[in-house]
Amino acid sequence: MFKSLREDISSVFDRDPAARNALEVLLCYPGLHALWIYRIAHWFWVRKCFLAGRFISHLGRFLTGIEIHPGARIGRKFFIDHGMGVVIGETAEIGDNVTLYHGVTLGGVTWDKVKRHPTLGDNVVVGSGAKVLGPFTVGSGARIGSNSVVVKEVPENATVVGIPGRTVLSQKREEGRVDLEHGNLPDPEARAISCLFDQLRELERKYALLAREHEELKNVVEASRRDVAT
Incomplete structure (x- = not known):
């Protein structure tokens, strides 16, 4: 005892x-x-x-x-x-x-x-x-x-x-x-939210890249139209 x-x-x-x-x-x-x-x-x-x-x-x-x-x-x-x-x-x-x-x-x-x-x-x-x-x-x-x-x-x-x-x-x-x-x-919910934020940032980066490419293409098209008009 x-x-x-x-x-x-x-x-x-x-x-x-x-x-x-x-x-x-x-x-x-x-x-x-x-x-x-x-x-x-x-x-x-x-x-x-x-x-x-x-x-x-x-x-x-x-x-x-x-x-x-x-x-x-x-x-x-x-x-x-x-x-x-x-x-x-x-x-x-x-x-x-x-x-x-x-x-x-x-x-x-x-x-x-x-x-x-x-x-x-x-x-x-x-x-x-x-x-x-x-x-x-x-x-x-x-x-x-x-x-x-x-x-x-x-x-x-x-x-x-x-x-x-x-x-x-x-x-x-x-x-x-x-x-x-x-x-x-470990916190699985915090990890899941962190992954969602990572994906969101990646989508924002891709969107910004596409927007720049679209703007550049738009400028090229407008320039081409001006050349044809002249």
Whole structure:
């Protein structure tokens, strides 16, 4: 148990440059508190004490603003930064070394009592406000941009942005390192608009060239007419 607690605290220092000392982390990090409360609730849940598990989970939500269903499965070195508004559903599965930012939802899309929440592989980073909805897999090493809405499977090491989420980059990152630069992601809409502007400038250049040629031809024709008239 103490080894697990030390590992949790160490993961905070690895991924939050604002962390100064262990006491501050113990007292002031709601993501860490939510994780520990979840583990207690999960202990009751797997022993079929469902009411106790849900009640402890509810207390954790009240205290931290983070809702983790006790039926979810969470791996090692899980880190929620800030955390307010994070929701993790009952059948969600989270691998090792995963990072979530505030406002993230791992939600379901059906009322049936089946696997209805996503599975996150190892080393996944989910940016603030992102929604991952449905019983599919987000591959290991994937990054999901802030405020994206992901509704289908994500390949390993892919970067997904937009509504609905689209894969804009697939690149393996350094092994064992958590990539926190979730704000430094490609913007496919900006790229598309930039391409349209490039095409517009090219059309303007061609139009100007045609206009000059037309003016030159007009001058030649007028000069020819004057020569014939004289």
